């Protein structure tokens with residue numbers, strides 16, 4: 120066990136970094152006091168515009184409205200590829216590390232340009248036009264990045280669906296965005312296991328009559344279902360088109376992508392991001408937070424199916440002309456030394472991962488780490504959930520040899536880019552704290568009535584002003600955007616997270632205050648799991664809460680009331696777990712299922728989750744008031760039968 124203590128910025132880090140403390144303070148102050156000037160300078164510095172904007176910014180958060188760089192024109196693929204060709208055409212843009220350690224590839228910016236242009240032409244030939252939605256259901260292969268950038272090149276809006284989602288979840292997302300084209304692979308490969316992506320697409324498309332084209336990348340050569348008129352092989356299709364494709368000039372506020380995320384209700388939300396503001400947010404944070412310097416190799420272990428993969432594998436790094444590493448496999452295959460073997464093999468300088476991965480590797484023992492040299496490493500990052508200080512210190516001392524600063528970055532699918540984070544050359548670190556706001560971000564803490572709290576305090580985390588990479592709408596349902604984020608507290612953005620601010624103004628994120636769970640960094644709405652459970656014939660009613668888990672952060676705990684004629688059994692528990700995995704995806708499989716003859720409800724029929732949460736977490740001494748329950752006796756039964764006890 121390492122001592123938990125604050126870590127000051129080292130002289131070496133400060134000397135190397137883009138910014139020191141005075142630099143951070145000056146820029147942060149300017150970003151709040153002269154936002155127009157600040158953002159105009161940054162947008163010119165980080166992006167290449169085909170036409171300048173007429174106005175930097177306009178917003179009305181009470182209506183969930185925000186626009187940045189109004190009337191400005193640019194193309195994301197030009198910013199991520201074309202403009203780098205004269206200076207770094209032969210530089211590696213993407214290092215691909217396959218599932219097997221012997222499988223890797225390097226793709227130069229010039230090659231990336233050719234691949235993206237060809238795929239863009241394939242999409243065009245299939246009738247895809249500016250504004251059309253294209254669904255990507257792909258493994259972690261370079262073609263996934265080509266597909267995102269090909270959409271951006273022609274102004275199509277991509278909707279990447281994580282490859283771990285079930286056919287039903289895929290279908291719901293294709294239908295919600297009315298995607299007419301799907302790009303996929305025959306199979307994915309992770310930890311030597313195959314994922315039947317094309318087969319899943321086939322199942323999903325039974326209910327999607329508007330999908331007229333499916334482009335399939337051949338990854339494993341598996342036998343797959345095929346439809347002559349609808350399906351085309353990626354390799355055949357790109358061979359038959361030109362390697363040049365003019366980029367569509369896009370308005371700064373034209374949509375770039377939709378990415379579905381979970382909220383408190385069963386229906387996932389299509390978070391929509393636009394062009395100029397999003398790209399600036401991704402590029403600028405990648406530059407300052409990871410302190411990226413020309414020539415460095417940067418590795419973010421996320422999947423492109425999540426926002427972290429969008430902003431910090433593809434858009435941020437490529438916009439900055441970086442070398443970004445894309446990893447197909449898992450950190451424990453062939454064994455738990457894989458990440459550090461990869462770091463040594465590709466001389467990775469910056470490594471960004473999730474606390475759940477850090478905890479899982481920590482549990483395997485230090486030898487897996489220390490068997491690799493890791494001398495290229497300079498900076499470590501953490502994202503996705505609060506990192507416990509013990510894991511932080513292990514990451515710092517063992518992985519980083521007590522030499523590499525750790526940036527604990529707080530943000531969300533909706534924020535598009537990192538919001539609260541240390542800057543390596545400026546911020547003294549406290550393990551477990553995401554520390555201070557990034558430029559232009561004005562966080563605050565409020566009590567449930569919306570009163571702003573001053574000084575050291577705990578409360579709900581809000582953001583008081585618009586920032587360039589913020590969510591623009593929930594696809595197809597702007598009212599839902601207003602209701603979810605801009606109504607709890609009028610005129611400000613509500614994050615759904617709770618936080619504490621200490622005497623130094625540092626923020627400590629405590630986790631979600633809504634019905635959203637965070638399981639191994641995957642965001643899951645309790646309602647999604649409940650809807651899946653009640654679809655099963657044996658289930659009358661279900662309520663789902665989270666409970667602490669050593670590795671996953673949180674685990675799913677479900678209270679299930681069987682149908683009157685059903686006899687609960689262990690076999691049925693196993694069946695229900697598998698059923699949820701099939702309905703939603705394996706990552707949503709409940710850890711615990713407790714049978715119950717009834718759920719604790721108020722007299723008006725509302726399930727009291729607060730009580731269920733306490734029971735699942737084995738926190739019985741703080742159960743709180745149960746007198747408002749219609750039938751308080753169910754609580755005793757629930758307590759007596761509770762699982763999750765060591």
Ligand code: WT7
Pocket residue numbers: 380426427501502503504505506527528529530531532533553614615616628630631637640641642
């Ligand atoms: C939720 C957003 C965008 C990152 C990937 C997850 C939690 C994220 C941290 C952090 C504590 C964190 C929050 C947030 N979260 N980063 N550094 N410390 N909590 O994106 O799926 O949209 O989830 O992840 O609860 O609201 P997401």
